[in-house]
Amino acid sequence: MSTQNIVEQLNTELARTYSLSLAAKQAHWNVEGENFMEVHELLDKVSTQLREVADELAERVSALGSIPIALAATLAGTNISDDFPIRKITTKEALSLFSNYLRDEVSQLADLAKSIGDTDLITQDICIEAARSLAKTQWFLASHLGN
Numbered sequence: 001m002s003t004q005n006i007v008e009q010l011n012t013e014l015a016r017t018y019s020l021s022l023a024a025k026q027a028h029w030n031v032e033g034e035n036f037m038e039v040h041e042l043l044d045k046v047s048t049q050l051r052e053v054a055d056e057l058a059e060r061v062s063a064l065g066s067i068p069i070a071l072a073a074t075l076a077g078t079n080i081s082d083d084f085p086i087r088k089i090t091t092k093e094a095l096s097l098f099s100n101y102l103r104d105e106v107s108q109l110a111d112l113a114k115s116i117g118d119t120d121l122i123t124q125d126i127c128i129e130a131a132r133s134l135a136k137t138q139w140f141l142a143s144h145l146g147n
């Protein structure tokens with residue numbers, strides 16, 4: 001995989017994780033129902049974690065000599081922004097939504113790490129670390145749901 005290709009893929013994951021971070025805040029503000037306080041706080045932590053992952057990806061793009069992009073207009077093109085419900089959501093719905101979002105994101109990052117292979121071990125490691133930390137959070141969310 002060429003460096004050009006790697007930064008393009010990293011920018012895609014940057015937009016996805018940043019967009020997901022904003023969606024987690026949206027859920028933090030609009031969640032209601034069973035175990036409210038616990039889920040409300042958990043969603044805030046998910047938002048922070050996703051922003052930290054986005055930051056790592058962005059800084060790697062920059063270190064590779066390219067331009068990280070996560071402006072509002074860029075994020076508007078991600079399917080996370082398009083699909084997110086604009087209404088109150090139950091704690092169960094929020095946990096299920098983010099469990100699925102994170103499962104997808106972990107698999108995207110793992111696939112990217114695999115495609116990068118040994119052409120860039122540092123970027124590969126960043127993607128694996130990001131996938132590993134999000135996979136743990138995905139497990140927390142799924143465990144709350146009991147599946």
Ligand SMILES: [Fe+2]
Binds near residue numbers: 028044
């Ligand atoms: Fe808050």
